Each structure stands twice: as C-alpha cells, then as structure tokens.
Amino acid sequence: MELKRLGATETLTSFEAIADWSRLEREMEGNIVVGLDAARCIEKKRSSRGLVLKLAAAAGMGSLFVLGWATHVPAEQSSRMFTALRGAFSGRHLNEYTGPILRSVPDGIVVGSPENSLTILHPPTAVVSASGAAGVEARYVDDTGQVTITDVYGQ
C-alpha cells in the first residue's frame, strides 16, 4: 500500500514538472538555436584555418620540389624539358629525329628503332667509347680471362 502511494506521488510530481510544456519547448528551441549558431561559428573558424594550413603545406612542398630540382637536376635536362613543354603548349612541331638510333645503355649498345633494334650486350663494367664516325664499342674481360670487344655500327 505504501509503495503504491509513493509511486502515485512521484508520478504526479514528474507530471507537474513537465506540465508547462510550451515553456519547455521554447527553452529547447532556444538551446538548439544557440548550439547551431555556436557550431556555425566554430565551423567557419576551422575551415579558414584548414585552408591556411593546406596552402602552407602546398607552398612548402612546392618550395621543396623547386629546391630539389635546382640542386639535383642538371640545367641541361631542365632546359630540354622546358623546350619540350614550350613546344607542346605552343603547338609548334619540334623536329624530332625518328630514324635509327645508336647509343650505349648500361648493359649494351643499341642500334635501330624502338620497334626494330639490335643490341649487343656487355657487362656493366665494360669500358665504352666511340669507334669511328658512327660506331660505339665496349671492351671487357670475361669470366675466362679473355678480352672481348663488341662494336655496333650505325651505318
């Protein structure tokens, strides 16, 4: 009996607490508006700070790239690349040679075109030099102790 009475009292008290529903609604709406406004303020602050950070990081990376390029890439290669880019953007046709090539690579001497070529191979330790007006030679001592000289001619 006592428990029942206590339960009824408590329920009545709670009911009385939320009896002013319209006041509570206004308070809640007010709180929500304040919260939303505060969130908007923080968001603006954060986004502007993020943008500054991103720009600073990009500038840092760019500076690093330029510094790395200046200290590691020879002027020769830079000038070639800029020429190629200038030609590509200006639409001018660069007189690229498309005939047979003759050049040495770390393990051989190549003659021909990208689709049809002859490469005579040699160890990377071979001594490479020009041979005549259109030839490249490589000289090395093989595993058996015998000297071998390979020549590739462009004409």
Added chain:
Amino acid sequence: MGSKFLAGVSFLLLTLGAKAAAMTEPDPNSVPRWLNFDFSRDSPVLLVSFEMGSSTAKIRGTSMLLDLHAMFVLRNVSSKPLAGLTMRVDARDLPSGKGSVTVPSLTVQPGDTFPVRLDMEILRPIAAKGTPSLVDVGLDCALFSDLTAYGPDQLHSRHTLVVYQLEARREREYLALLLQHQEWAKLRDELNFGLPEEAPRSLGLEFIRGPLSSVLSARAFAVSPVVFSGAPVQPIGGGAEVAGNEVRGPYVELKRTSNRGVRSLELGWIVRDDHDREFVGGSVPVTLSTEKVQSVKISDSAAMRFSSGTGQPMMIGALRAFVNDVEFSDGKVWIPSRAEIDEATSDPVLRHELANSPEQQRLARIYRMKGTTGLAEELKRTN
C-alpha cells in the same frame, strides 16, 4: 546446342592459349636457325661446337624480343698461331645496323680451340616476314702472330687487330721489364692499384642524328693537342662546338713530321668531364689520300652526346686530341712507345688512359687474381 557452343569456345581459347605459350617459349628445334654461321672453305678458323645457353623469346608490345646468348668454339685450322680475330654480326632485318665481336690478345696454336661469346638482343615486329635465320655471323678478319691477316676486312678490322697486337707486345715488354727490375710500386700503379679509382669508368654515348637542338647555346671549344714526340703525324690544334654534354662538328689540324708515306691514321679524343676527369672518349680512323700534303684539317660533321653510365648528362669541360697510330704506305704501323706516352703528359690518370689497351686489361686481371707469380708465368708464355 548450348553445351556444344561452350565446348567450341573452350577449344578455341585453349588453342589460342597454346599458341601464345608457344610464342613465349623458344622452340628448341628452331633455336639454331636464329644464327647462321658463314665460314669460307679456306677459312683459318672453323666452327667446332655451338650452344645457345639460356636464350629466350618474349613478346614485347607489338614486337618480339629475342634474347640470344651464344657460345661457340672455333678451331685454328691454319698453320700459324692466331693472335686475334673479328667476327662480323649482321641482323637481317636491320640494314642500317651491324656489329662485330673482336677477340684480341690470343695465342692460339694451330689445331687448338678457343671460345667466343656473343650476347645480344634482337627486337623485331611480330608481323615481320620471317627469315630462316635472323643473324648472320661470319669472319671479318683473322690476324696471325706474324701480323699477316686473312678475311674480307669489311670493318677495317685488320688495322685495328694489328694495333692491338703491337700494343700487346709493348705492354708485355714493359711489364716484363718492371718484373725483371722488381719495380713493385710501379707495377702496382700500372695495373691500377695506385690509381684513385680502380673501378672502370662508366660512360654513356649517343650519336646524334637529324636536327640538333637550337635551345642549348653552343660554345666554341679549342681542342688542345697531346703530342707524342716520335709520331710521324702530329696534331697542332683544332676546335669543336660544345653545348652542355654535346660535342658537335669537331675538327683537328694535323702536321706531317716524317717523310715516309702515310696511308691512314687513327685520331683519339680525350674528354674532360665536369669533375675534371679525363678519359679517352673514342677514336676515328682517318685516310690520308694525298701523301705529299704536309698539313691537313680533319673535320667531322658528327655530333655526340656524353653521359655517365647511369644516364646523367656529362658536361664537357675540355677536349684534347692525339694520334693513336699511323699506318705507312708500306703497311707498317707506328704506335707510341711507353717512353713517348710518359713524356707526353705528367698526369698519371691520363697517362694510364693513353697506355690502356686490351692486353693491359687482360694482364691486370691476371695480376689481381694470381699476383706477380701468375703475371710472370703469363708473360713467359706469351712473350
């Protein structure tokens, strides 16, 4: 109906797969046909055996890449000791390209055999009409120890082999003298141990054809001569256009200092890189048509690009020229003596470059592997 269709598709796929697999794996029966050996009946060397080792064929884009590793054994069937030879290599699909393999510094007695290696890659379009063999290999020149030669000599290899043989004799005599006088420090210096860099220099070369880049500003470089006092023809100066790592249109003026008739000579080029290292960048044979002319200007329209072995452009710091050898009208050949090389420059690295020969390279390896005893035994065998 459906199952028959599926079976047909499966069969087609399997057939195509098998064909693709067959294209990537070499057919053992067809491997020998990739190379065609051509020795005339009176050739002083004949083919004894031949193997292709780990040769493979692979598809690369629209082309087929043949990776050929041939080892063939030849026998000296002449009556004279063989001192060196050059084999001509012709790729049939490449009219503009040919190659050669030279084996100098040989001492092959009559009846003896010796191996020759040929490692190469051939890239050809898959659609190209096939020929029974892709590469022709034949003898261009064989040089005997008495400096007589046999062969068509289409690659000017007789002269080169004679020069190698004379250089080999010079080096053997010089090293034998150092051994005899027990000049161990000099011997070490000579065979690289005293030099700052023991590893061979790594160099990349490219012949530039077609229009040259107009962006790189070319500078006029003077070519300074390296003079050997006893040379019958001496360089007196020259020049070239240098743009970064490119050398264009070099020329050298030569002066005759001997009354003997000169048939041809070989002009060597020394290049100094941006690290002040000097090395022999190459040599060019020059035919002198008019014997009576006392001075002559040799020019070449070629352009070359230098790089390090890793592909980094090598800036040209200086150019020099020297006369490597001279062939007189009677066929005799002059090369600089060791004393003349020592006299020409005080730079030990450049001196080493000028005296560097295939034989020196071979003897240096023996010295490193077997020491002075091994070197002495080798010099006894060959001198």
